[in-house]
Amino acid sequence: MQRSFIARNPSVLIFLGILAVFTLGATILSEGFGIGLISTSMIKTLGKTLCLCLIAIAMDLVWGYCGILSLGHFAFFGLGGYMIGMWLMYARTENIILTSLAQAPIPPTDDEIRSAIGNQIFGVVGGSDFPLIWAFADSLTIQLVLVVLVPGLLALVFGWLAFRSRVTGVYLSILTQAMTLALSLYLFQNDSGLRGNNGLSGLQNIPGAKGVPQSIISIWFLWASAIALALGYILAAWMMSGKFGSVIRGIRDDEARVRFLGYSVETYKLVIFTVTAIIAAIAGALYYPQAGIINPAEIAPIASIYLAVWVAIGGRGRIYGAVIGAALVSLLSTWFTGGQAPSIPLGFYTIHWVDWWQVLLGVTFVLVTLFAPQGIGGAIDRLVRKGTQL
Amino acid sequence: MRTLLEVSGVSVSFDGFKAINNLSFQIAEGELRAVIGPNGAGKTTFMDIVTGKTRPNEGYVIWGERSVNLLKMSEAQIAQAGIGRKFQRPTVFEDQSVFDNLIMSLKNDRGPLGVLLYRRSARDNERVQELAEEIGLTDHLHRKAGELSHGQKQWLEIGMLLAQEPRLLLVDEPAAGMTLAEREHTTNLLKQAAKTRAVVVVEHDMDFVRRLDCKVTVLHEGSVLAEGSLDHVTQNQDVIDVYLGR
């Protein structure tokens, strides 16, 4: 008899429990719904961290389980953010324009409204016409579909070209870096249609929720992020626990053997690459309304490299490892680079963490790779095994 | 007997070096065949060609009653068409249990969606048990394949091939590094397998080949040097010169 999914994956229940307690706890301590011990900006940081955990799960599936070291998944994350950002910016600007034009003696025509919105959004890059890619920006539904469709299609086309030519290993990693770099450079241009290096801003203001304070909106997004993370975790655990997971791990360990068993390795890689790109995009679409701003620097190649570092430190090939790595490292990074970490005076030199955090992270990464390739998740596994033996 | 696999006029060169040189031979349905030859004779390369890993510069590889051209197919398609392959060094998925290794190999839908929604049937469980018994790993089903001994890994790989239910089994040096008792078990496995399908075994060990008791093909420098019973080929002067007389 086949045991149930939960019985085969005890970590799922534990994780869901911890996530529920965390989210409830944060809500109770928040300014918006609770006693106000946690500031709204901290709630946003926590909500964003949950989104980063979700993209880390995607990275773990593609790298930890399937062995494809993609250094481009932040491109999909960013694209997801841009797609939702377009609607947020358009709809909010439309609201502002409509309010201000309402006082006008002669009611404005639709064309006038549209050109006023265009002026407002694209004025910074010296334009006022809507680029073609903004055609559906007034529709939340379509932009939500595009959150999935645009990164999904990019991943599908890129993956098809790369996997079909049997590009593997380091060459594939370089190719994915090239993809993010190209995308980021393209978006930096003023005529890319997405406001160049200004990016999209004011994303924290949710159209249609005008009177609602940020302290409340931040909780909405915290919960939305938690639910997305929970669903992502369950999906990942379900996919990896059965025969599909066996094939995926088989591809990581011995691609040729899988091929000679009759599985089309390229198709499987394409599936996992595209599915994880979509997960990353959804994470991004939830992240940027909490961040308030997205610009092309977010898609810089280094971001995707950090993602790999999180997963490596957390422990590849374990879904909870990816979550732990992303949460721990990104929160620490916020703390160290936010100036809160106390500087260490050495007399002749003072260590300012804002500068030295990168070094600490780099050294940690090297040490983990050399001495604990299983990461934090591996240590947990050993503890659990010891615990069950006692 | 009908021809199952026909290799005709195949040549492969690596950087100008001809590893396979105008090779032609045939395997009949349900036949057990041993392929011997000195190191570098092209035995493994021959398997690479048939399974789609290496593309030849010239020649044809024709398969089955519908005479399909294997050279136009991918590795996965060739495997699905019914050709199973065992590598020279044992290759099993070491990180996964013996059970999962076998489940993955069972002849079932190979598409991603079918695999994702796969539920193990009672029939599949039974089949895994049968296979495990055949390869002597019943007590090891839930161990990681990486923990098995060298010989057990070789058997697991043979078991995985049998699970695919191929019509042709290509086996590269199955007895290498095995003890005498293990070799005997391996011989029996292969002879048993050959009752229901064609099996081609590459092997250096003459005693092993003798025990297989089948037609033998001698490869040398990428082409067939001699073919026939073991006694017939071992008396061939060319074979003695290039292989046995070393």
Ligand SMILES: Nc1ncnc2c1ncn2[C@@H]1O[C@H](COP(=O)(O)OP(=O)(O)OP(=O)(O)O)[C@@H](O)[C@H]1O
């Ligand atoms: N990919 C390759 N690139 C270059 N040369 C190759 C390649 N594959 C095989 N060769 C060469 O082709 C020749 C035949 O190799 P092959 O592995 O088929 O021999 P073999 O009969 O299996 O030998 P052995 O008994 O040692 O396993 C050898 O000289 C080998 O060096």
Ligand SMILES: [Mg+2]
């Ligand atoms: Mg060989």
